[in-house]
Structures are given as structure tokens and as C-alpha cells.
Amino acid sequence: MSTLRFSALKETLHRKPVFIEEKGRRSELFGKNVFNEQAIRQYMTRDAYQSVKDAIEFGSKIDRKVADQIAVSMKDWALSKGATHYTHWFQPLTGATAEKHDAFFDTIEGGGAMERFDGEQLVQQEPDASSFPHGGIRNTFEARGYTAWDPTSPAFIYGTTLCIPTVFVAYTGEALDNKAPLLRALQAVDTAATAVCKYFDKNVSKVNATLGWEQEYFLIDTALMSARPDLMMTGRTLLGHSPAKGQQLDDHYFGSIPDRVMSFMRDLEQECMLLGIPVKTRHNEVAPNQFELAPIFEEANLAVDHNSLLMDVMEKVSQRHQFKVLFHEKPFKGINGSGKHNNWSLATNTGINLLSPGKTPMKNLQFLTFFVNTIKAVHDYEELIRASIASASNDHRLGANEAPPAIISVFIGSQLSEVLDELENVTKGKLSPQEKTDLKLNIVGKIPEILLDNTDRNRTSPFAFTGNKFELRAVGSWSNCAGPMTVLNTIIAKQLKEFKIEVDDLIDTKKLKKDEAVFNVLREYIKASKKIRFEGDGYGEAWEKEALRRGLSNNKTTPQALKAKASKKAIALFTEMNVMNKVEVAARHEIELEEYAKRIQIESRVLGDIARNHVIPTAIQYQNTLIENVKGLKEIFGKGFEKYAKEQIDLIKIISIHIAEINSKIEKMTEERKKSNKLIGQENADSYCDKVKPFFAEIRYHCDKLELMVDDNLWPLTKYRELLFTK
Ligand code: ADP
Ligand code: MG
Numbered sequence: 042m043s044t045l046r047f048s049a050l051k052e053t054l055h056r057k058p059v060f061i062e063e064k065g066r067r068s069e070l071f072g073k074n075v076f077n078e079q080a081i082r083q084y085m086t087r088d089a090y091q092s093v094k095d096a097i098e099f100g101s102k103i104d105r106k107v108a109d110q111i112a113v114s115m116k117d118w119a120l121s122k123g124a125t126h127y128t129h130w131f132q133p134l135t136g137a138t139a140e141k142h143d144a145f146f147d148t149i150e151g152g153g154a155m156e157r158f159d160g161e162q163l164v165q166q167e168p169d170a171s172s173f174p175h176g177g178i179r180n181t182f183e184a185r186g187y188t189a190w191d192p193t194s195p196a197f198i199y200g201t202t203l204c205i206p207t208v209f210v211a212y213t214g215e216a217l218d219n220k221a222p223l224l225r226a227l228q229a230v231d232t233a234a235t236a237v238c239k240y241f242d243k244n245v246s247k248v249n250a251t252l253g254w255e256q257e258y259f260l261i262d263t264a265l266m267s268a269r270p271d272l273m274m275t276g277r278t279l280l281g282h283s284p285a286k287g288q289q290l291d292d293h294y295f296g297s298i299p300d301r302v303m304s305f306m307r308d309l310e311q312e313c314m315l316l317g318i319p320v321k322t323r324h325n326e327v328a329p330n331q332f333e334l335a336p337i338f339e340e341a342n343l344a345v346d347h348n349s350l351l352m353d354v355m356e357k358v359s360q361r362h363q364f365k366v367l368f369h370e371k372p373f374k375g376i377n378g379s380g381k382h383n384n385w386s387l388a389t390n391t392g393i394n395l396l397s398p399g400k401t402p403m404k405n406l407q408f409l410t411f412f413v414n415t416i417k418a419v420h421d422y423e424e425l426i427r428a429s430i431a432s433a434s435n436d437h438r439l440g441a442n443e444a445p446p447a448i449i450s451v452f453i454g455s456q457l458s459e460v461l462d463e464l465e466n467v468t469k470g471k472l473s474p475q476e477k478t479d480l481k482l483n484i485v486g487k488i489p490e491i492l493l494d495n496t497d498r499n500r501t502s503p504f505a506f507t508g509n510k511f512e513l514r515a516v517g518s519w520s521n522c523a524g525p526m527t528v529l530n531t532i533i534a535k536q537l538k539e540f541k542i543e544v545d546d547l548i549d550t551k552k553l554k555k556d557e558a559v560f561n562v563l564r565e566y567i568k569a570s571k572k573i574r575f576e577g578d579g580y581g582e583a584w585e586k587e588a589l590r591r592g593l594s595n596n597k598t599t600p601q602a603l604k605a606k607a608s609k610k611a612i613a614l615f616t617e618m619n620v621m622n623k624v625e626v627a628a629r630h631e632i633e634l635e636e637y638a639k640r641i642q643i644e645s646r647v648l649g650d651i652a653r654n655h656v657i658p659t660a661i662q663y664q665n666t667l668i669e670n671v672k673g674l675k676e677i678f679g680k681g682f683e684k685y686a687k688e689q690i691d692l693i694k695i696i697s698i699h700i701a702e703i704n705s706k707i708e709k710m711t712e713e714r715k716k717s718n719k720l721i722g723q724e725n726a727d728s729y730c731d732k733v734k735p736f737f738a739e740i741r742y743h744c745d746k747l748e749l750m751v752d753d754n755l756w757p758l759t760k761y762r763e764l765l766f767t768k
């Protein structure tokens with residue numbers, strides 16, 4: 042009897058929901074532990090407050106003396122909330138968040154102690170942290186990394202620690218984290234979009250990128266996890282036979298949420314409220330034990346921080362409920378994986394969503410400007426977008442017959458497609474100053490009605506327009522949104538910058554009127570970016586063929602996809618837009634290749650261990666029972682025993698065959714691993730991808746066959762049906 046698996050099952054079946062006390066109304070709890078505008082006003086002097094506001098809005102520098110004042114008020118506020126420690130909270134290139142706590146407590150000369158926290162500690166720290174990946178930016182003799190306060194994301198208290206969001210940069214100024222490039226990209230898109238907005242409204246002085254992510258995840262009981270070393274070590278199951286009932290009936294999607302899960306969600310939501318994460322939606326997802334959580338959208342930098350924080354909080358809260366959260370994109374074979382849709386738009390400081398069609402023709406020209414420029418940017422940099430969402434775990438979704446495909450395309454719906462087609466054909470491609478603007482503005486004027494009943498949705502598209510925002514659906518559930526958001530906002534910035542140059546040129550040299558010039562450039566963009574638009578089924582083979590014909594990239598694996606991240610084109614883009622320099626780009630590329638190889642290496646080792654230490658011994662144990670049985674039959678029946686033992690003898694043989702196959706495949710895989718380990722960079726990642734990874738499915742095949750044969754009482758690993766259906 043396999044004790045761990047069965048005691049885990051028993052434990053799980055007896056669990057009760059953890060009772061969660063409601064701490065108050067959501068609206069009252071919201072932002073209670075955040076040093077937000079309200080708290081800042083209460084605790085800060087007018088000068089300090091103004092200077093923080095300016096820093097947030099215009100990126101202006103904060104004076105040293107003022108920083109001291111801010112630090113003191115932050116400390117007073119934090120102490121009033123029971124905080125004892127503070128930390129610079131940052132996002133190193135591992136994709137997770139990092140913190141190193143220091144106490145406010147300090148001794149005073151001549152005895153005694155006090156709580157101390159001044160501007161110096163607020164603004165900049167040096168958390169040794171030399172073990173984080175840096176891709177060669179920090180060499181050992183100069184291994185200094187600094188964290189620097191990011192005033193655009195408010196400080197918050199988690200537990201008893203004041204967390205101060207920071208960027209993490211090297212002594213030489215290169216970014217060692219995900220946040221610094223993101224902030225630079227957001228700056229770039231602000232500058233470019235604001236300049237374009239001025240064509241339509243002189244009052245616009247700032248444009249914020251907005252982000253609303255939707256986080257999908259699985260919840261698995263901790264006891265059941267404990268009998269799955271693969272889930273524990275890699276976040277996904279490396280073997281396991283599909284259960285008879287999977288998700289065929291679609292009976293989980295939007296179904297009633299189980300009690301234990303509901304109590305986890307309530308607990309989580311309360312924590313989120315206190316931390317100012319505006320969570321709004323929760324529901325069951327398609328797969329059994331899969332759920333989703335989505336907030337109200339926010340300014341992109343804050344939204345990225347909130348997603349990282351949320352993932353951390355989810356892990357902590359789930360422990361209280363004896364759950365483990367799985368963020369892996371594909372924890373179970375044959376069962377839907379998880380993603381993190383990134384809903385993205387641009388909003389002006391005058392309160393206008395630039396991707397929301399307006400009520401007047403002029404407002405719609407503005408909408409069309411941002412709409413068409415976005416499509417053009419994605420067209421020009423589709424391969425870079427694919428690269429920005431590449432990871433070993435996301436490869437199981439992208440390009441593996443699951444939503445969405447590895448081919449990036451844009452879906453806009455049939456009615457907006459008609460609008461663009463109509464606009465495109467107005468002058469048959471000529472830029473003619475004599476054109477009557479009436480006709481064109483008529484088309485533009487039709488948009489709001491059109492959008493009202495624009496209900497068609499295409500769930501297979503990786504980048505879809507959904508009424509007033511674009512939805513990048515290819516982001517993995519495990520990834521940090523900073524990566525794709527940095528790329529998306531950078532390419533939009535670059536595109537808008539170019540657009541402005543072209544429009545200004547038409548106005549200056551061809552003497553076109555402003556709206557006519559805008560219109561003419563847009564028309565050319567519509568033509569030039571046509572091949573990125575796709576309204577059909579993104580999963581089918583037909584689309585792969587069509588995409589190939591159109592010349593769109595289809596990079597199915599991470600090592601292949603990542604190349605676009607370090608290409609000449611990418612480096613030119615990032616340097617021109619001041620988002621990353623060559624060294625920063627190369628460092629990230631190197632880190633991601635290495636991370637890929639390491640993940641596959643770990644999976645390979647874990648799979649080898651489980652197959653050899655769990656699966657094979659269990660199979661042999663069962664085989665021995667069969668052998669005993671056959672021997673017994675022989676004793677009873679003598680010569681003619683075989684008639685009664687045929688099935689058993691066949692099984693004994695088949696088990697031996699599977700065992701032999703598993704053993705030989707593991708040996709070959711280990712050989713390939715050894716060869717791969719001698720390589721570096723691209724070759725190392727390629728080798729893990731092409732030479733090591735293919736063994737996974739082969740080894741799994743034989744293990745899963747054994748799972749079906751071996752006595753259920755002996756099987757040591759929690760089975761799929763138990764992981765997915767035990768409530
Ligand atoms: P669904 O896509 O499931 O139909 P919604 O349209 O309500 O749901 O929005 C999904 C997500 O999109 C939410 O997280 C929401 O906050 C976000 N969202 C809505 N408008 C914007 C916007 N202008 N910018 C960024 N995100 C947005
Ligand atoms: Mg959505």
C-alpha cells in the first residue's frame with residue numbers, strides 16, 4: 042500500500058473550509074495599508090506632498106531635504122500601522138519579487154534606542170544581492186547593485202514590513218531588474234503619445250499606459266501535492282495518465298465555486314483590498330480546479346507591481362487554506378493551461394481612453410490614429426512580441442495546439458475590419474491634397490454605432506481588440522507582466538514617434554490640413570500592416586500555412602523565439618527609445634536562455650528520478666505479485682496451468698518491456714544532458730530544447746502505460762483524477 046498517497050487523500054477528504062472573518066466592507070478596507078494620496082496628505086507637509094506629486098506626474102527629482110521629510114512621514118505612518126521593518130521591494134530578473142528587511146529600530150549613542158528612517162534609506166540602498174542573475178552586467182570585482190525608490194508606485198505595508206517599490210540598477214547605471222526598463226518604456230510612450238494627442242487636444246499633457254491583467258491559476262491541496270514530486274519541483278506534472286473524465290463536459294467553467302476555494306478567495310481578496318490591489322472579478326475557469334482573478338485596470342507600472350505582489354500574496358494566503366497555487370502555464374497534460382491576459386490601452390490626463398471610439402468624427406479620427414498605429418506597431422514587431430512572452434513553461438501553450446498560437450496576429454472584428462477596408466480604398470493609395478475630407482470623416486463618424494453591436498469575439502487570437510482596449514492574450518500565467526508591457530509600450534512609442542514625423546512632414550511640405558495629413562498617413566499604415574490582421578481560427582493548421590505565406594514568424598520554442606530579443610532590430614529600437622542599451626539587452630537575452638536551459642535540465646532530472654525511484658520499483662513490485670500468482674497457478678494446475686495464467690504472463694512481459702524502455706530512454710536522455718552541459722548560451726538552450734526535451738514525452742508514455750496496469754493500491758503518485766477532482 043502506498044502510504045503517502047493514501048494518507049494524503051484521506052487528509053484532503055476530511056478538510057473543512059478555513060473560516061475567514063470579514064474585516065469590514067471592501068470599500069473601507071481598500072488601500073488601508075497603502076501610503077496613498079490620502080495617507081500622504083495626512084502625514085506630509087504641503088511641500089513634500091507637492092514634490093511627490095510632481096515626481097509621480099512629471100518624473101521630477103525629489104530634493105534631498107524633502108526626501109528626509111517624506112521618509113519621516115512614511116515612517117510615522119508605518120509605525121502607526123504596527124510596522125517594525127522596512128524593505129526596498131524590487132523585481133530582479135528572476136521574474137519574482139525580492140526583499141531584504143531592515144528594522145526601523147536603531148541604537149542611540151550613549152545608550153537607548155529609537156525608530157529611525159531617513160531620506161537616505163528611502164531613496165537608495167545597496168542590498169548586496171549579488172546572487173541574482175545579471176547576465177554579466179555585474180562582474181565580481183564591481184558587483185554593486187543599488188535599489189532606488191520609485192515614487193510612482195506607492196509604498197505599502199505587508200505583514201509588519203513597510204515595502205518601498207524600487208528599481209534595481211548596477212553601479213554603472215544598467216538596469217538589473219524588470220521595472221527600470223518598464224518605467225523607461227512608459228516614459229517613451231507618454232512622450233510620443235502626448236505629442237500625437239496634441240493634434241486633437243492641446244490640453245493633453247500626459248498619457249498613461251493602462252493595464253488590466255487577468256490571472257489564471259490552479260489550486261491543489263497541499264497533501265495531494267506532497268505525493269507529486271514533479272509538481273513540487275517543477276510546477277507541473279511530468280507524468281500521469283489522463284482521467285476518464287477531464288474537462289469534456291465543461292462543467293467547471295463559471296460553475297459554483299467550492300467552499301474551501303471560496304474561503305481562500307475571500308481571504309485573498311481581503312488582503313488585496315488592504316494592499317490596494319483593486320480585485321474585482323473571480324470565477325471558475327475551464328479546467329477542473331482552475332480559477333481566475335481580475336482587477337480593475339490601473340496605470341501600467343502600478344498594475345505590474347500589483348500583479349507581482351498578488352502572486353506573492355496568493356502563495357502566502359493559500360498556505361493558510363492548505364492549498365498550493367500553481368502558476369505554471371501547463372500543469373496537466375490534456376487539461377487547459379493558464380494564461381494572463383494583458384488588457385492594454387492608453388489614457389490621457391484629461392480622462393480620455395484613446396482606444397475608445399468617440400462621439401464625433403474628430404474624436405474618432407483620434408481613436409483611429411491610436412488604433413491603426415497599434416496595429417502597425419504590432420505588424421512591425423510581431424516577432425519581438427512573441428519573444429517577450431517566451432518561457433519554457435509558456436511553450437506548452439504557444440505553438441502546442443492551445444490558446445493562443447505562437448503566431449502573433451491582430452483580431453479587430455468584422456465591423457472594424459470593414460471600416461479599415463473602406464478607409465483604405467478611399468483614394469486607391471494616392472496621397473492627394475485635393476481629396477474632399479467630408480467623405481472620409483463620414484466613415485470615421487460611423488464608428489460608434491458600429492461598435493455598439495460589435496459582439497464578435499475571437500478567443501483564438503493572441504492580440505484582440507475588445508471594444509475599448511487591446512488584449513494581449515499570449516502572456517503566460519507565471520510570467521511578470523513587465524516584460525511584455527515593456528515591449529508593447531516601446532513599439533507603440535516608436536510607432537507614434539514615426540507617425541508624428543510623417544504627419545508633420547505632410548503638413549509642412551505638402552501643405553495638407555492636419556486631419557487630412559493624419560488621415561493620409563493612417564491609410565498608408567492600414568495597407569502596410571494588413572498581413573498582421575487575422576479574423577479566422579488561430580488554432581488550425583490552415584492558419585499556420587497562411588501565416589507562413591504571409592511571412593509572419595512562427596517561433597514555437599523559446600530558444601528560437603528569444604533570438605528576436607537580441608536582434609539588431611531590437612537593439613536599434615530599445616536604444617532609440619532609451620529603454621535599454623545594448624548591454625542591458627544582451628544581458629537579458631543571456632539570462633533568459635540560461636533560465637530556459639536550467640528549467641529543462643531540472644525537469645529532465647526530476648523525471649528521471651521519479652521514473653527510476655517511483656515508477657519502476659512499483660511496477661516491479663506488481664510484477665512480482667503476478668509472478669507469485671503464476672507460480673501458484675502452476676502448483677495447483679500443474680502442466681496445463683498456462684491456460685489459466687495467460688493474461689498474467691502477458692502482463693509480466695509487457696511490464697518488463699516498459700521498464701526496459703524507460704531505463705534505456707533515461708540513459709540516453711542523461712547522455713544528451715551531459716553533452717548539453719558542455720555548451721553555453723544559444724547552443725546550450727538549443728540542445729536542451731532539441732535533444733533533451735524530446736525524451737520527456739517518450740518516457741512519460743511508458744510510465745503512463747504502467748500507471749494503467751499496476752494495482753491502484755500500489756501506485757505511489759497522486760493520480761490526475763485525485764489532483765483534479767478531490768474536493
Ligand atoms: P472580459 O475581457 O472578460 O470581457 P472586461 O472587458 O470587463 O472583461 O475586462 C477585462 C479586463 O480588462 C479587466 O481587468 C479590466 O480592468 C481591463 N480593462 C478594461 N478597460 C481597460 C482599459 N481601458 N485599459 C486596460 N485594461 C482595461
Ligand atoms: Mg478578457
